[in-house]
Amino acid sequence: xxxxxxxxxKKVYAGNVTAIHNLDLDIKxxxxxxxxxxxxxxxxxxxxxxAGLETITDGTVSIDGKVVNQKEPxxxxxxxxxxxxxxxxxxxxxxxxxxxxxxxxxxxxxxDSRVAEAARILEIDALLERKPRQLSGGQRQRVAMGRxxxxxxxxxxxxxxxxNLDAKLRGQMRIEIKRLQRNLGTTSVYVTHDQLEAMTLAxxxxxxxxxxxxxxxxxxxxxxxxxxxxxxxxxxxxxMNLVDIAYLREKGRxxxxxxxxxxxxxxxxxxxxxxxxxxHLTLAATVELYEPVGGETHLHLRxxxxxxxxxxxxxxxxxxxxxxxxxxxxxxxxLHPFNSQTGKRTD
Amino acid sequence: xxxxxxxxxxxxxxxxxxGVAIVAFPVYIAxxxxxxxxxxxxxxVMPLLPGDHMVANYTEMLTTGMSTSxxxxxxxxxxxxxxxxxxxxxxxxxxxITSAFAIVYFRFPLRTLAFWLIxxxxxxxxxxxxIPTFAVVANLGLLNSYAGLTLPLIASATATFLFRQFFxxxxxxxxxxxxxxxxxxMKFFRDILLPLSRTNIGALSxxxxxxxxxxxxxxxxxxxxxxxxxxxxGIKRMxxxxxxxxxxxxxxxxxxxxxxxxxxxxxxxxxLFVKGLVETEK
Numbered sequence: 076x077x078x079x080x081x082x083x084x085k086k087v088y089a090g091n092v093t094a095i096h097n098l099d100l101d102i103k104x105x106x107x108x109x110x111x112x113x114x115x116x117x118x119x120x121x122x123x124x125x126a127g128l129e130t131i132t133d134g135t136v137s138i139d140g141k142v143v144n145q146k147e148p149x150x151x152x153x154x155x156x157x158x159x160x161x162x163x164x165x166x167x168x169x170x171x172x173x174x175x176x177x178x179x180x181x182x183x184x185x186x187d188s189r190v191a192e193a194a195r196i197l198e199i200d201a202l203l204e205r206k207p208r209q210l211s212g213g214q215r216q217r218v219a220m221g222r223x224x225x226x227x228x229x230x231x232x233x234x235x236x237x238x239n240l241d242a243k244l245r246g247q248m249r250i251e252i253k254r255l256q257r258n259l260g261t262t263s264v265y266v267t268h269d270q271l272e273a274m275t276l277a278x279x280x281x282x283x284x285x286x287x288x289x290x291x292x293x294x295x296x297x298x299x300x301x302x303x304x305x306x307x308x309x310x311x312x313x314x315m316n317l318v319d320i321a322y323l324r325e326k327g328r329x330x331x332x333x334x335x336x337x338x339x340x341x342x343x344x345x346x347x348x349x350x351x352x353x354x355h356l357t358l359a360a361t362v363e364l365y366e367p368v369g370g371e372t373h374l375h376l377r378x379x380x381x382x383x384x385x386x387x388x389x390x391x392x393x394x395x396x397x398x399x400x401x402x403x404x405x406x407x408x409x410l411h412p413f414n415s416q417t418g419k420r421t422d
Numbered sequence: 423x424x425x426x427x428x429x430x431x432x433x434x435x436x437x438x439x440x441g442v443a444i445v446a447f448p449v450y451i452a453x454x455x456x457x458x459x460x461x462x463x464x465x466x467v468m469p470l471l472p473g474d475h476m477v478a479n480y481t482e483m484l485t486t487g488m489s490t491s492x493x494x495x496x497x498x499x500x501x502x503x504x505x506x507x508x509x510x511x512x513x514x515x516x517x518x519i520t521s522a523f524a525i526v527y528f529r530f531p532l533r534t535l536a537f538w539l540i541x542x543x544x545x546x547x548x549x550x551x552x553i554p555t556f557a558v559v560a561n562l563g564l565l566n567s568y569a570g571l572t573l574p575l576i577a578s579a580t581a582t583f584l585f586r587q588f589f590x591x592x593x594x595x596x597x598x599x600x601x602x603x604x605x606x607x608m609k610f611f612r613d614i615l616l617p618l619s620r621t622n623i624g625a626l627s628x629x630x631x632x633x634x635x636x637x638x639x640x641x642x643x644x645x646x647x648x649x650x651x652x653x654x655x656g657i658k659r660m661x662x663x664x665x666x667x668x669x670x671x672x673x674x675x676x677x678x679x680x681x682x683x684x685x686x687x688x689x690x691x692x693x694l695f696v697k698g699l700v701e702t703e704k
Contacts, residue, residue, distance in 0.1 A: 128598050149604035161595035165617040174613070175603035222603075 077139040077229035077262050078104050079125060084134035086120055086286075094120045095286045097134065105260045107253070111273035112283035112309070118266045119234055121283070125264060126232050127151050138229055149178070154223035158235040160215045162207040168218050169203040172225050193225040196255070213244045220252070224259065231256070233265040237272065249275060270310055274298070282306050300411075304418045307340050307411060313373060315340045315411065316385040326380065327357050333421040336412035343373070345409035346387035348395065354407040360385065362395050376403070449681070456480070456674035463670045475671060483675045496676060499653040504683060506571050506641070506652055507634030513576035514630050515623055522585035523611055527597065537586070544579040548640055556643055566647040575640060581626055588622050589615065624694030632684045653680040 079102040086095040094117045102108050110118040123129040125136055127148035135142045143151050154175075162171050172193060176186045194200045197217045207215055216236065223231055233252070237245045253276055256263050267273050273280055274294040282289040282297065282305070290302045294310075301307035307315045317340045323329045332339070341356075360376035363384070367373075374387045374395055387403065395401050412421045454469060457476035462469060487495035524530075525537045548555065555574045564570030592615065600610040641652045651659070657680060660673045688695070 126598075126602065128601065148598075148602045153602065155599070155602045157595040157599060159593060159595055161593065161599040163596065163599075163614055165614075165620075174600075174605075178604035178609070222599075226603075 078102060079230060079262060079264070080135075080137040080140075081121075081125070082135050082137075084121070084124065084136060085132045086117070086124060086129065087132045093286060095124070098286075098288055100281065100288065100291070102262060102264065105262055107256050107263045107265060107276060107278045108281060109265045109267060109273045109277035109279070110281045110283055111267055111270060111277075112289075114268060115285075116283045117286040118268075118283050122232050122234055122264055122266045125230075126153055126155050128155075152226075152229045153232055154226045154228040154230075155232040155234065156219045156223050156236045158238055160207075160219040160236075160239075162215060162218055162222075164207055167204050167206055168199060168210070168221075171207070171218055172203075172221050175222065175226050189225045189227070193221045196224065197221050212240050213248065216240060216248055220255070224255070229262065231261050231263040233263065235267055236265075237267070238269070245272070252276065270312065274310065280310075282309060284309075300420075301340075302420050304338070304340075304413050304415070307413065311342060313343050313386040313388065315342050316346075317413070318378070318383065318385070319381070322378070322381050322383075323356065323358075326359075329356065330354055330407035330410065332410070332412045335414045335417075335421045338413040338415045340411035340413060341405045341409050343386045343388040344371075345405055346385075346389070347404045347406075348387075348389060348393065348401055349404065350402075351404045351406055356405045356407065356410065358403040358405070359400060360403055361400050362397050365395060365397050367391060374401075376401070452674045452677050455670050456672075456678050458671045460669060460671060464667065473671075479671050479675045480679075483672055483679065494648045494651055494656070496653070496656075496679060498649070499651050499656040500679065500683070502571075502650060503635055503653040503680070505568060506637070507631045507683075509568065509572040510575050510634035510637075511627050511630040513572060514578040514581050515626060517576060518578050518581035519585050519616075519619065519623070522582050522589055523615065525582075526586055526589040527607065527610075540579050540582050542579075543577065544583070548575060552639065552643070559644060565644050566650050568650070570644045571641055571650065571652070572634075575634065575637065578630075581630070584622065584626065585619065588619060592618060621694055621697045624691055624697070628687055628691045628695045631687050635684050 079100075081098055081100045083097045083099060084095055085093070085097055087093050098121065100108075110121060112118050120129055124131050125138075127143065127146060127150075131144050135144055137143060138151055138153070148155075163174065166174065169190060172190045173186055176189065181189075190203075191200075194203055197220060199214065199217050199221060202210060202214060202218070207218065210218065216239075219236065236252070237248055240248060249272055252265075265273075265276060267276075277294050279291060280294050280297055281291050284305045289309075290297055290306045297306060297310050301310060301315070304317070307317070317338050320329065320332070320337050320339050323339060329339075359379040361379065362374055363377050364375035365372065366375065370391060371388050372391050372393055372395075374389055374393075376385050376387060377383070378385060379400070389395070413419065414421050451468065451470075454472055455463075456479055458469060458473035458479075459475045462473060483496050485495075487497075521540065525533060525540075530536075559565065559570045559574060562570075564573065596614060597610055600614055605613060636654055637652070638654045638658070641650075642655045642658075645651055645655075653676070657673060657676050660676060661668045
């Protein structure tokens, strides 16, 4: 159990490629923080810097108030779950779980009891004598988690641990990780590029882009009020629609928005096809594709005039035949004003 | 190819049988020759069926040897050969696996240069550098010693290269997981890398043992004392005799006996050998 502080952390690779620019982040004790962003945004690098697998060019990483920049991964007392699990192929599951404890000189009876406990929690008791290649993907994933929890480390670091699993198993394991982390109360940092995984897991979400933090906060706070255009486009699926303010002005009355605004965003699920009582924006568009996804339907719409494609998420079985022209209503309260130059929110 | 055409079956079998015959016939001749009476060869015709002197010939070779040829008893030469092959095998594997480990897992100055220097020696087999190598070994006073027999043959670019290629296929995460688990470099090498290389080491041992066993030119150069003669060069000495016909039946018995250890190694290590060559799953 521990806190993790990153202060003005910087990573510059050989050839002057800056992967992380002066980044600050405080992770509270017992918190599950998810680093999310597109590939190459530096999220994995940051995690590996916390783990001690990458050197830190500048700034400090502290675990439990102690600067650990110069410490080996093992001395930082963290456990890591890798994307490809990185189980030792020639050892049995038991051997894999025990290895870290043995290296620490943990007494035999303590090793046995910890392995038994971890195996019970993860329901891998029956697999202890098998080799990793005899296990399925989901089982390997559990063993990898087991290897982390037997150590009772100060923090868990997860590096895209679910991306090698199929969609259904991924959903299950996600819930299990969340439950496990809650029960153990261990500080965790979780890296993923999947925004759904990020939103469902995170106590706090850190959206990263190009080596910088775009926004930090609870999942719904980021969804409701994205501070930058990048966050607006990254969080939420289908992504937020962004329309030029000039187009809106041309098409009708636009509610009062800050002066710097030149792009207006609205989420697909806030678009209505029937008039609203509250102040709203009215648009018209042609239905280009009618995409039923079960509980709701995604309409791919081409805006009248500009021809821009937007997406609306409407209730299932909404009558909107492909090729027809439909009116769109978005409440003024649901609009997100942005400035495209700064990439920031203007209100 | 799952085609089922009778004439194709016949053809493929013919080719295989022909291939086996070409490889096996000289060995068969050697065996037949080793069972003949001493005067059989004077007639100039090579018999194709075994004679009745097999027990006598082999007993003579294994007990007294051919003392007239200046070669030591067969037992000593076999022991020398075995010792030489084993030292070369173990030495080559130890040296090459550690150098491959250094090259793949450590960042040190001139790392790539070190690798390429090792690699370039592939182009310089013993035969090419034999005179300078002999000079070095002679100046070190290693003539007529096991060290002199084996040391110059131990450095191996091939094995280093093979281990390097294998280490490159081992995922980095394994090393990182070991680091997080508190294993230092040497512990990682011993606990993770060595067990993973087991089949590669097995396959390589077979190849290297045979390489060491069949060395001819180098032992011929560095040994003048018959106590250090190896079997492969010893056979040559038996075959060349002044003033009399070589005793082919005894020479061939020695040949057959000299073939046994490598054959034995191949048979015993076959499972590991094949696994090491074909296994892809780590």
